[in-house]
Amino acid sequence: MIRARDIRRLSRGLRFRLTATYALFFALLLIGVTGVFHERLASSLDNQVHSVLDQRWAAMKGYLRIERDSETDPMKAIWYYDKEDPDESRIVLGIRSVYLITDSNGNTVPDLDGQPAVSQTYLDIGVDSPADIKKLVRGALANSRPFWTVKRSRQGVDYLIRSGIVYDEGHFTGGRRSPYYVALGSSLAASSNTLREFSLLYIAVIPGSLILGSLLGWIMAGRALAPVRAAAQAAARISSSNLSLRIPARNAGDELDYLIRTFNRMIDRLEASFQQMKQFSADVSHELRTPITAIRGQLEVALFTAQTTEQYREAMFNALQDIDRLSQIVRAMLLLSQAESGQLVLQKSHVDLSAMARDLVEQFQIPAEAAGVRLTSDLPAECPVELDRVQIERLISNLLSNAIKFTGEGGRVNVALRRQTAEQGPERIEIVVEDTGRGIATEHLPHIFDRFYRVPGPGAAPAPEQGLGLGLSFVAWIVKAHRGKIDVESAPGKGTRFTVKLPAPGLGSGAVETAGQAVSQS
Numbered sequence: 001m002i003r004a005r006d007i008r009r010l011s012r013g014l015r016f017r018l019t020a021t022y023a024l025f026f027a028l029l030l031i032g033v034t035g036v037f038h039e040r041l042a043s044s045l046d047n048q049v050h051s052v053l054d055q056r057w058a059a060m061k062g063y064l065r066i067e068r069d070s071e072t073d074p075m076k077a078i079w080y081y082d083k084e085d086p087d088e089s090r091i092v093l094g095i096r097s098v099y100l101i102t103d104s105n106g107n108t109v110p111d112l113d114g115q116p117a118v119s120q121t122y123l124d125i126g127v128d129s130p131a132d133i134k135k136l137v138r139g140a141l142a143n144s145r146p147f148w149t150v151k152r153s154r155q156g157v158d159y160l161i162r163s164g165i166v167y168d169e170g171h172f173t174g175g176r177r178s179p180y181y182v183a184l185g186s187s188l189a190a191s192s193n194t195l196r197e198f199s200l201l202y203i204a205v206i207p208g209s210l211i212l213g214s215l216l217g218w219i220m221a222g223r224a225l226a227p228v229r230a231a232a233q234a235a236a237r238i239s240s241s242n243l244s245l246r247i248p249a250r251n252a253g254d255e256l257d258y259l260i261r262t263f264n265r266m267i268d269r270l271e272a273s274f275q276q277m278k279q280f281s282a283d284v285s286h287e288l289r290t291p292i293t294a295i296r297g298q299l300e301v302a303l304f305t306a307q308t309t310e311q312y313r314e315a316m317f318n319a320l321q322d323i324d325r326l327s328q329i330v331r332a333m334l335l336l337s338q339a340e341s342g343q344l345v346l347q348k349s350h351v352d353l354s355a356m357a358r359d360l361v362e363q364f365q366i367p368a369e370a371a372g373v374r375l376t377s378d379l380p381a382e383c384p385v386e387l388d389r390v391q392i393e394r395l396i397s398n399l400l401s402n403a404i405k406f407t408g409e410g411g412r413v414n415v416a417l418r419r420q421t422a423e424q425g426p427e428r429i430e431i432v433v434e435d436t437g438r439g440i441a442t443e444h445l446p447h448i449f450d451r452f453y454r455v456p457g458p459g460a461a462p463a464p465e466q467g468l469g470l471g472l473s474f475v476a477w478i479v480k481a482h483r484g485k486i487d488v489e490s491a492p493g494k495g496t497r498f499t500v501k502l503p504a505p506g507l508g509s510g511a512v513e514t515a516g517q518a519v520s521q522s
C-alpha cells in the first residue's frame with residue numbers, strides 16, 4: 001500500500017522533480033506548437049474561402065448582365081454562358097449556389113424566368129434588409145472595396161458573404177448605369193470541420209504524448225540518477241573498519257565522475273589521518289610500555305633483592321629517572337596532540353630573530369663545550385620579524401640540541417640567519433642549522449619528521465643518546481603553522497644541514513642585514 005509519507009518522499013526526490021520539470025516544459029511546448037499550428041491552419045482555410053469568393057466574383061462579372069428588353073421592362077439578371085460547356089455550367093452553378101441580386105433599394109431583381117435572383121441557401125441565411133443594402137451600396141459607391149460578412153443559415157451552417165455593386169448595361173438611359181447590389185456566399189462548413197477535426201486530434205494526442213513524454217522523462221531521469229544511487233550505496237558501505245573501499249570510477253568524464261573523484265580523494269585523506277591516529281596510539285602505548293616495564297623492574301629489585309640502603313637508593317633513583325622519561329613523553333605527546341588538533345594557536349609578535357638566535361647560541365655553549373663541539377653563529381645585527389617567539393625558540397633549540405647530540409668531539413655546529421629580498425623571490429627568512437656530525441643515511445631522511453622515529457644505531461635499537469623521537473615532529477609542526485618549509489640535506493659521516501624557510505612579507509629593505517655584515521660567534 002502506498003502511504004502519504006512515501007508519496008511526499010517521492011515528490012521531494014530529484015527524479016520526480018526532473019520529470020515534473022521536463023513534463024511541464026513538454027506540455028507548454030506542445031500547447032504552444034499546436035496553438036500556433038491551429039492559428040496558421042485557420043488563417044489558411046479562411047484565405048482559401050476568400051480566394052474562392054474572389055474568383056467567383058470575377059467570374060460573375062463576366063457572365064452576369066443586368067439589362068432589360070424594352071424601356072418599360074423591369075431590369076433582369078441574365079447569365080450569359082454556354083450551357084453545353086460543362087466548365088462554364090459548373091462555374092455559374094457555383095456562383096448561383098449562394099447568391100442575391102437586388103437593386104440599390106434592396107428589391108430583388110428577377111431573372112430571365114421572372115423568378116427572384118436569389119438562391120434557396122441565401123434565403124435560408126436571410127436576405128439582407130433594404131436599409132442594410134442601401135447603406136452598403138452608398139458605401140461601395142464611395143469606395144469600391146468589397147464587403148465581407150459571416151452569416152449563419154437556419155441549418156446552423158456559417159457562410160462567408162462577399163457583397164458589392166455591379167452596374168446594369170445602361171440600355172435606354174443614354175448609357176447612364178445604375179448600381180445593383182450583389183452578394184455571393186460560400187459555406188465555411190468544410191473549413192470549420194477541418195479545424196474541428198484537428199482540434200479533436202490535439203485533444204486526443206496531447207495528453208497521450210504528455211503521458212508518454214513524462215514516462216520517457218521518468219525513465220531517462222532514473223537512468224541519469226542511477227550512478228548517483230550506486231555511488232551513495234558504495235559510500236554507505238565505507239566505514240572506519242573498511243576505509244580502503246572506494247566508489248568505483250565510471251570514467252564517463254562527467255560531473256558525477258568529478259564528484260566521485262573528489263569524494264574518493266576525501267576518503268584518501270581521511271584514511272591517511274585515520275592511519276596516522278592508529279599509528280600514533282600504537283606508538284604511544286609502545287613508548288609508554290618501555291619505561292613502565294623498567295620502573296616495575298626497579299621496584300621489584302627494591303622489594304625482593306635489595307638489602308642495603310645503597311641498593312634501595314639506587315633502585316629508587318633508577319625508577320625516578322624512568323618516571324621522568326615517562327612524564328617527558330606524556331608532556332611532549334600532549335603538546336603534539338594539541339598542536340595537531342589545532343588547539344595550540346600561534347601567538348605572533350614582533351621579534352628580533354637575530355637576538356633570539358644569539359641568546360640560544362649562548363645557552364647551548366655549555367652543553368656544546370661538554371660534548372667537545374665548537375658552536376658558532378652567522379647572524380645579522382638585527383632581524384625584526386613577526387612570529388611566535390616561544391615556538392621558534394623551541395624550533396631552534398630542538399635543531400641545536402640534535403646537532404650537538406649527533407656531532408662527535410672535535411666537530412662543529414653553526415647557526416645562520418639569511419634573508420631573501422623581494423628581488424630574489426618571495427620575501428622570507430632562512431634559519432640554517434648545520435653540523436659536521438654523523439649525518440643521516442638517505443633511507444632514513446623521509447622518516448625523521450615522523451613521531452617517535454629514531455635512526456637506529458649500529459644494532460637494531462636506537463642509539464643511546466637519542467631522545468623520544470618527537471623533537472623533529474614538533475619542528476615540522478611549528479614550520480607548518482608558520483606556513484614555512486623545512487629542508488634537510490645530509491651526508492653520512494660528514495654532517496647535516498637543516499634549512500627552515502619562513503615567509504616574512506613586508507620586511508622592507510635593510511630590516512635584515514646581509515650575512516656578510518653578520519657577527520660571527522664562537
Ligand code: ADP
Binds near residue numbers: 454
Ligand atoms: P630525538 O629525540 O631522537 O632527537 P628527533 O625527532 O629530534 O628525535 O630526531 C629524530 C632522529 O633523527 C634522531 O633520533 C636522529 O637519529 C636523527 N637526527 C636528527 N637530527 C640529526 C642530526 N643533526 N644529525 C644526525 N641525525 C639526526
